[in-house]
Amino acid sequence: MNLSMLKPGETGKIQGIRVTGPLKRRLMDMGVLVGEVIKVIKKAPFGDPIEVTIKNYNLSLRQKEAEVIIITTEDHQSSLNTSFEGVAAKGIKK
Amino acid sequence: MITVAVAGNPNSGKSTLINAIAGSRLHVGNWPGVTVEKKEAVFEREGKRIKLIDLPGTYSLSPYTQEEIIARDYLVCEKPDVIINVVDSTNLERNLYLTVQLLELGRPVIIALNIYDEAKKKGYRIDTTSMEEMLDVKVVVTVATERTGLNRLLAAVLEVAGNSSRNHSKQLDYGEDLEAVARVMEQKIKQNYNSLAKRYPLRWFIFKLLEGDGHVLKEINGCGDGLFIDDHVQHLRKIYGDDIESIMANVRYAKAAETAHRVLSKPEVRKIELTEKIDSIVLNRFLGVPIFLGLIWFVFKLTFDVSTPFVDWIDAVVSGPLKRRTVEMLGMIHTPAWTVSLATDGVIAGVGFVIMFVPVIFTMMFFITFLEGSGYMARAAFVMDRAMRAIGLHGKAFIPMVLGFGCNVPAICATRILENSKDRILTALLIPLMSCGARLPIYVLFVGTFFPVNSGTVLWSLYVMGIVLAIVMGIFFKKTIFKGEPSVFIMELPPYRMPSFKTLMVYTWERGKHFLVKAGTYILLVSILVWFLLNFPWGVEHKKDSYLGKVGQVVAIVFKPLGFGSWDVAASLVTGVIAKEIVVGTMGEIYVEKKEPGKKEQQTFTGDLKECGMSLTNAMKDSAKNVFSTFWVKSISIGGDKKLTPLRAIIQGTFTPLSAYAFLAFVLLYMPCIVASVAMRNEFGTWKWVGISFTYQIALGWIVAFAIYQGGKMLGIG
Numbered sequence: 001m002n003l004s005m006l007k008p009g010e011t012g013k014i015q016g017i018r019v020t021g022p023l024k025r026r027l028m029d030m031g032v033l034v035g036e037v038i039k040v041i042k043k044a045p046f047g048d049p050i051e052v053t054i055k056n057y058n059l060s061l062r063q064k065e066a067e068v069i070i071i072t073t074e075d076h077q078s079s080l081n082t083s084f085e086g087v088a089a090k091g092i093k094k
Numbered sequence: 095m096i097t098v099a100v101a102g103n104p105n106s107g108k109s110t111l112i113n114a115i116a117g118s119r120l121h122v123g124n125w126p127g128v129t130v131e132k133k134e135a136v137f138e139r140e141g142k143r144i145k146l147i148d149l150p151g152t153y154s155l156s157p158y159t160q161e162e163i164i165a166r167d168y169l170v171c172e173k174p175d176v177i178i179n180v181v182d183s184t185n186l187e188r189n190l191y192l193t194v195q196l197l198e199l200g201r202p203v204i205i206a207l208n209i210y211d212e213a214k215k216k217g218y219r220i221d222t223t224s225m226e227e228m229l230d231v232k233v234v235v236t237v238a239t240e241r242t243g244l245n246r247l248l249a250a251v252l253e254v255a256g257n258s259s260r261n262h263s264k265q266l267d268y269g270e271d272l273e274a275v276a277r278v279m280e281q282k283i284k285q286n287y288n289s290l291a292k293r294y295p296l297r298w299f300i301f302k303l304l305e306g307d308g309h310v311l312k313e314i315n316g317c318g319d320g321l322f323i324d325d326h327v328q329h330l331r332k333i334y335g336d337d338i339e340s341i342m343a344n345v346r347y348a349k350a351a352e353t354a355h356r357v358l359s360k361p362e363v364r365k366i367e368l369t370e371k372i373d374s375i376v377l378n379r380f381l382g383v384p385i386f387l388g389l390i391w392f393v394f395k396l397t398f399d400v401s402t403p404f405v406d407w408i409d410a411v412v413s414g415p416l417k418r419r420t421v422e423m424l425g426m427i428h429t430p431a432w433t434v435s436l437a438t439d440g441v442i443a444g445v446g447f448v449i450m451f452v453p454v455i456f457t458m459m460f461f462i463t464f465l466e467g468s469g470y471m472a473r474a475a476f477v478m479d480r481a482m483r484a485i486g487l488h489g490k491a492f493i494p495m496v497l498g499f500g501c502n503v504p505a506i507c508a509t510r511i512l513e514n515s516k517d518r519i520l521t522a523l524l525i526p527l528m529s530c531g532a533r534l535p536i537y538v539l540f541v542g543t544f545f546p547v548n549s550g551t552v553l554w555s556l557y558v559m560g561i562v563l564a565i566v567m568g569i570f571f572k573k574t575i576f577k578g579e580p581s582v583f584i585m586e587l588p589p590y591r592m593p594s595f596k597t598l599m600v601y602t603w604e605r606g607k608h609f610l611v612k613a614g615t616y617i618l619l620v621s622i623l624v625w626f627l628l629n630f631p632w633g634v635e636h637k638k639d640s641y642l643g644k645v646g647q648v649v650a651i652v653f654k655p656l657g658f659g660s661w662d663v664a665a666s667l668v669t670g671v672i673a674k675e676i677v678v679g680t681m682g683e684i685y686v687e688k689k690e691p692g693k694k695e696q697q698t699f700t701g702d703l704k705e706c707g708m709s710l711t712n713a714m715k716d717s718a719k720n721v722f723s724t725f726w727v728k729s730i731s732i733g734g735d736k737k738l739t740p741l742r743a744i745i746q747g748t749f750t751p752l753s754a755y756a757f758l759a760f761v762l763l764y765m766p767c768i769v770a771s772v773a774m775r776n777e778f779g780t781w782k783w784v785g786i787s788f789t790y791q792i793a794l795g796w797i798v799a800f801a802i803y804q805g806g807k808m809l810g811i812g
Contacts, residue, residue, distance in 0.1 A: 020337070022158055026584050028343035029154040031188050042373075045382035046480030049489065049583055051373075057185045058369075058587040060476045062483075065582055 001073065003038060003052070004066035011039040012071030019068040031055040032069060095136075095143045096255045097172070101165060101196060102180030103189050104151035105469070105588035107208045109133075110597045111180055111238035112148050115248070120600070139248055142255075147174065153188070153586075155195045157309065169199055170294060175255050177203045178247070183213035183220060183235075184589065186358050190350035197229065197263045200295040202254045204232045206247055211237045212589075217361035225357040230264030239594040265297055268345045271333050275326045276300050282321050287314060304330070304338055369589040373473070382477045389470075390496075391554055393461045399550075399720035401453035403713035405538060408453075410709060412446030413682075413740065415702035432632055436625060443682055444621025445614075456606040462500050463601045467593030471496070472585060479583055485568030486576060488512055489583055491521040495564070498528030499557070502770040505530075506777055516576050522774055523571065523787055526766040527564040529557050532675040536761050539678055543742045544751045552755070560762055563794065575786075624669050624680050642669075642684075656760060656796065657753030657803035667764070674767055678741075685744045752811050756803040763795035 006012055014036045017024050031054050032038070041051040041058065049062045102108040113120065116135030133148035149168060150161035157163045169177065179196055181189040196203050207220060222233040232250045236243035267273065279300045284291050290299065290313060302310040303323055314321070327338050334341045376385055417438050424434045465471050474496065479489025487495075490512055498505035505525045509518040529537075537553055545552040627642035638647070638661060646665030653659045653667070662684045670677040749757065766774065771784045 017340075023582050025156055025158065025339055025343070026582060028340065028347075029156060029191070030584055030586070031191070031347065033344055033347055034340075042377060043379070044377065044476050044480060045379050046477075048480045049476060051377070051476065051587060055185075055187050057188055058589075060472075060479075060583070060585050060587050062479070062583045065584060 001071055002067050003040070003069040003071055004050075004063045006040040006071070006073075008040050008042045008050075010073065011037055012073050013037050015070045015072055017068055018070055023065065023068070027065070027069070030059055031057075032059075038069070038071065095145055096176065096251065097145045097147065097174040098176045098178055098251055099147050099149055099169060099172075099174035100178045100180060101149045101169070101192065102151060102206075102208075103153055103182060103185075103192060105586065106151070106180045106182040106189060107238045108148065108151055108180040109601075110594050111206060111208060111236065111244075112146065113594075113597045113600050114238050114241050115244055116146055140252060142252060144248070144251065152192065154192060156305075157307065169196070169201070170298070174201060176251050177201050178206055178251070179203050179231075180206045180208050183207050183210045183218065184216060186220070187347075187350050187354040190353055191347055193229065193231075194266060194346045194349045197231075197266060198295065198298040198301060200263055200265075200297060202231075203229075203263050204234065204247070204250050204254060205229070206234055206236045206243070208236045208238055210235045210243075211240065212591075216365070216367075219359045221357045221359075225353065228353050228356065229266070239592075266349050268349070271330060272341070272345060275304070275330060279303070279321055279323075279326065286321075290314070301342060305342055306338070367589070369469075372590055373587075376470070376473055377477060386474055386477050393465070396457075396461070400717050401457045402538065402542075403716035403720070404453035407709050407713040408446070408449055411706050412442065412449065415706055416446070417442060418702065419699070432629070435629060436622070439629075440622045440625030441618070443625075444618050444679060452606070456602060459500055459606050460598065460602045462497060463598055464593060465496070467591070467598060467601075469588045469590045472587050475585060476587060485565050486572030487521060487524075487568060488517050490585060491517060494521055494525060495528055498525040498530060500531050502526055502528065502530045502766060503773045506770060506773040509777065519778060519783055520568065520571055520576055522777060523783065523790075524564040524568055526770060526787060526791060527560045527567065527763065529560045529762055530674070532767065533761060535675045535678045537758060539681075539741065540745065540749070540754050540758055543746055544749065544754045556758055556762055559759060559798075563763065563798070567790065567794070620669060620676050621679055624676070628684065642680075652796070653760075655804065656756050656799040658749065658757045658760075660748060663748065663757070667760075670761070671765060671768060674761060677761060681745070682741055685741055752806040753803060756799040756806070759802055760795045760799040763791055763798060765791045765795075 001012070002018075003012060014032065014034050016034055017027055017032065036054055039053045041053055043050050044060075047063075049060045050066060051058055051060050052066075053059075100108060100112055112133060112135070116133075116137065119135040119137050121134045135146045137144055137146075147168070149165040152159070152162045152165050155162060155166045155169075157166055168174075177196055177199070179193050181193065193203065193205065205225070207222065210220075213220065220235075222235060225231075226233045232254060234243055234247045234250050236247060238244075268276070276297065280296055283296065283300070294310075294313075299310060299313075303314070303321065304327060306327075330338060330341055334344075336344070375381060378385075420438055420442060421434060424437060429437075465474075475489040475492050478492045482489050482492055491509070494505045494508040494512075497508050502525050505528065506522045509521045509525070512518045512521060537556060541549045541552050624642065627645070628640045630641060636643070642665045643661055645668055646661035646663075649668055650659045650661045650664035653664055658664075662681070665684065666677045666680040669680040745754075765788050766784070771787070774784050774787065775781055
């Protein structure tokens with residue numbers, strides 16, 4: 001499942017970014033990282049792009065870019081406030 | 095001299111902070127070779143000279159956008175004594191991601207925890223002491239809009255710069271595996287590439303090598319075999335199960351998150367914020383687009399109505415008292431006739447035409463700066479992206495397009511915010527269709543003369559015409575010259591903020607000044623040139639026999655079917671190549687002779703002064719009145735009921751409303767001005783796109799004006 005499938009108000013947990021190169025880099029620089037919780041806020045008047053919240057700020061991206069962000073919708077509520085731990089675990093552990 | 099680089103995310107209040115510190119000492123220029131704005135200020139503090147350099151706002155130091163490359167190159171090559179890192183307190187984690195990267199550079203960093211007032215309002219508390227400990231940096235709380243914390247910030251700069259034991263930054267622990275690799279590589283580089291180790295921040299250099307940064311790889315020139323970079327990357331890949339770029343981003347963000355989590359305490363329950371409330375209306379599915387269009391219309395109407403009385407006033411003063419006094423003075427010292435003519439009809443007329451549009455340009459710049467600073471510009475991009483994509487443009491391209499309404503030149507420079515070069519070129523090609531401030535003088539004159547009753551609507555129709563044709567041409571270019579994938583659209587939607595009045599004024603002033611300097615220089619030169627073409631051979635009876643008249647007569651043939659085939663109009667349009675505002679200037683030049691020569695107004699000096707003062711008071715009254723009437727739908731006439739200035743009376747004889755409208759359409763479209771062309775060339779390094787721009791615009795302008803005039807005649811209008 002990917003981010004573009006979410007409706008406004010729904011949240012998901014990022015599992016991966018299915019693209020390489022500058023787009024991936026850009027997404028990661030903006031905080032779109034594995035383990036983060038991402039919430040769709042709204043869609044633009046023409047249905048695209050979408051507005052999401054990640055890392056406590058608002059970001060807009062196109063549906064097409066949302067399609068490369070792989071998410072799951074279960075088991076993320078608990079980590080909503082401690083999302084950093086997921087990232088920290090991945091980055092620092094070992 | 096202490097050099098201080100100011101780095102930070104976009105929307106972190108960096109510009110406001112720099113304005114607050116440097117104020118009028120701020121010098122705005124460009125980074126060498128590129129058109130990204132560079133702001134610098136040199137000042138003294140406690141007997142020490144401080145040089146402040148504003149780096150472009152970036153989210154990261156990965157070298158993908160022009161801004162990131164500039165910021166990175168400066169930090170790496172120029173090695174500033176201190177880096178001030180402006181951090182948005184309301185968005186700590188993502189801002190600290192840049193901080194973590196800055197710390198890799200090994201220069202001392204001071205964090206300006208900015209926008210702290212908003213953070214407090216949200217109920218955030220940030221433990222600056224533990225932040226200082228964790229990152230081993232100075233942390234100063236600032237509220238740039240209220241000038242809070244600036245003294246402490248500068249004191250910290252002096253302290254850090256004067257303290258050699260602080261002349262470094264802490265190296266954050268990136269985890270055992272990565273650090274082990276870094277240690278091995280550090281040793282190798284020190285052994286084999288000692289000069290590089292001295293030239294570059296080593297830790298930064300190592301991570302860039304691992305990330306496969308092209309610029310850094312070039313430095314070791316393919317002889318990186320001894321460093322076993324690929325082996326290290328493979329090794330890390332196995333451990334983390336991810337590619338190296340992801341590993342680095344994760345590690346850095348983990349550091350940012352760890353810090354933010356430890357120092358920041360937030361209230362349990364989040365309030366619904368103002369930004370969300372505004373966005374629920376402004377980005378509403380049904381209201382979003384109408385609100386956007388309405389807002390743009392409102393801004394332009396306000397700009398127009400507020401400034402027009404002043405425009406009229408300046409026009410009257412320049413062509414009346416100022417000219418009379420000059421003639422009188424030159425007469426007293428027995429100046430030859432041609433010099434008097436040069437001074438009044440060439441220089442004063444030219445300068446007058448520039449000054450006349452000061453009010454319009456500044457008001458316009460003010461509103462555009464406000465839209466940018468408030469955060470609405472990003473919403474405009476969000477709302478318009480889908481539509482912009484239909485014509486092959488990025489939603490972000492909307493921003494330079496909107497800037498184009500102020501002046502095409504900065505707009506073309508602003509295409510830089512687009513990452514893809516195809517996007518940039520296409521946007522720049524369409525920008526000249528956005529009706530810039532320099533075309534406004536022509537509109538003011540013609541719309542005010544021919545359509546006094548519904549001036550707002552007629553003016554609006556011209557702007558809309560430009561937009562519609564940009565859409566048509568965008569689709570055309572996309573299907574012909576540009577084929578391929580659209581670029582990415584990943585953009586922050588910053589919280590709405592009230593831009594500080596001072597920042598607003600500084601920017602309005604800088605932009606307005608830029609326009610005036612640019613316009614002033616070119617217009618004065620051209621005004622003199624035109625005066626020469628018009629008056630030489632010296633003593634020509636009819637302007638028609640002058641050099642310019644001869645050129646005009648030839649070109650006029652082309653304009654016959656458009657309804658304005660007279661030589662004088664053609665001559666004006668020719669001179670408009672240099673800058674469109676000159677069209678009006680030339681008309682002024684040409685028509686000056688037609689001004690009732692018999693009627694010599696006798697005015698005393700004091701009489702003139704009194705007249706100027708009286709009319710200024712009236713202009714202010716009218717302007718204020720217009721602000722209020724803008725809030726009602728009723729349209730204001732553009733000085734329509736006032737006595738027409740001489741030029742207006744004359745063009746009324748030359749044009750019909752229909753041919754005037756066709757003429758305005760042609761002026762809107764027919765070519766980019768010289769300055770915009772130069773900007774385009776600078777941006778893309780070739781005249782090719784300038785040539786394409788000229789060609790398609792002349793063709794388009796002619797076709798549209800032809801359709802309007804001939805179509806109108808068939809319908810029996812005019």
